[in-house]
Amino acid sequence: MGWTGRKDGRMGRKGWMGRIGRMGGKEEQPPRPHHPAFPAFPALPASMVVLALLTATAHAQTADTILVNGKIVTVDAQSSIREALAIRDGRIAALGSSAEMRKLAGPRTRVVDLQGRTVIPGLIDSHLHAIRAAQTFATEVNWIGVPSLADALVRITDASKAMKPGAWLIVAGGWNVQQFKENRRPTQAELVAAAPNNPVYVQLGYGWAMLTPIALKALNITSDSDVPSGGKLERDANGQPTGAISGGQGAIIALFDKLPKPTFAQQVEGTKKFFRELNRLGLTGVYDPGGNNLLPEDYQAVFKVWRQGEMTVRVAYTLCGNTPGGEFEEIKNLVALLPQGFGDDMLKFGGLGERITAAMNNNNRPSDAEKAKYYEIVKWAADRGLALTMHWNNDASVGQLLDIFERVNRETPIGGLRWSIAHLNDASENSLRRMKALGVGWTVQDAMYFGGDGYAQQAGVDAAKRVPPVETGTKIGVPIGGGTDAHRVASYNPFTSLQWFLDGKTVSGHAIRGPEETPDRLDALRFYTLGSAWFSFDEKTRGSLEAGKYADLAVLSKDYLTIPVSDVHGIESVLTMVGGKVVYAAGPFAKYDAGVRSVRLQADR
């Protein structure tokens, strides 16, 4: 197509008019020129053009924002700590002493005095079901981190008053019995007392859910035959139903799918609120592994927030097959117009995951036919250069998966594709070596914070000392990302997860991990930043605070490096930036949070 602009690539007004004329003048609009002085006023005297040029040059060297008097934990190769940094055009322009950075300030530069506070690279959760959690965040009741059942019930009551009369009150997970000082689950009577006029649904992990009589009635559940297959009504010692439903993961997922979905407007609102909540905790990025209860249409809310330019967390998303047996066709259809990495720096396609086929999901003894079907899909993905992440829990059976990956790798090398295995808390040295040889990464979470007491009982105290073996993984050289697996089975709070990695203490306070597999604070932070960035091919643009990288960072309420480890879970951000824009600010920095929700990195989008 002819392009009538100037040779230097700048479009003169005439060039655009000519183009619009040819195009019929409807679809395409000229972009706003960056420097209107050039194309719009070609007759300006030469001296003014020179002046404009000089001003533009001076402006280009001036920082937009400078952070001074801080303790900036860069997570660079030397683990340097710096005092100050300068931001220009969304990226880090330089780091150094406060005096050096002040030299980059111009009259319009925002200078933020950190008053000695610690700054870290924005945290990145490499396995957070963010799209799913976000969708319902505006309409769910949140029990994450609540210290007592009494407080949790108050949240139900508060929600019943805040929401429309008769609205569903849904706790979708993220809590655990041991976090409550009462150390037990709620009874149906307690939930009824908390919200007598609402249907109430409280799910625990993927194995149990308590429903009030109004909720059971709304779902037409009166006997075991009304419960999704694999589940049943729980009964007390007298054989009376308690209101709870227990069963396998499939039953609870199917039960959850019966609940009413938030409206699209509620999903969009929930997405913005959830990202803001993550910003409050210093998160600026997630790798979303797809997963249960997430269908293709469920991505529309995050897509809308992206189109509106209101993303405050960078998201790499993945796609699952959802129909047992039909996954290959589904994936082929979904990916037909979706190349790996497609999108931009706020939202992009990150490949397949974490459930490639239903048959291989949580299946420790897959049949040859099931493995053949799985092989067919991942071989196809390798040929097309797709990344993928795969959920696998037990080392004893992970060889089934690694055999397939190795077979694919012999035919189509996967070393550059950033495939990964999620969970695998009891990974053996042998499995980690096989992963390293394949270039397969490992996303680790704090699943054992909730599950560690049970695991220690089941597998023994010695086995529990090495879950997850991140020091061994580091020595072998497996790429490791930090994270949570929130929000059904875990809290999304990254500082809860970081503390778990540092003290190995479960939610009930038992220290189960030994020192051999306990990282130091900088290494744990590295998993959660640069380590996580690797899974979406972003370690060169974010994950550490270095010149040229995006200014994604969090100023912390307490010094992560020196406070007692037992206090790490209480850290919050007081100033979070994504691409140099303030997305959250509180306390001494609240004045910077001028209702800014919009992070628009590409001026021309």
Ligand SMILES: [Zn+2]
């Ligand atoms: Zn998983």
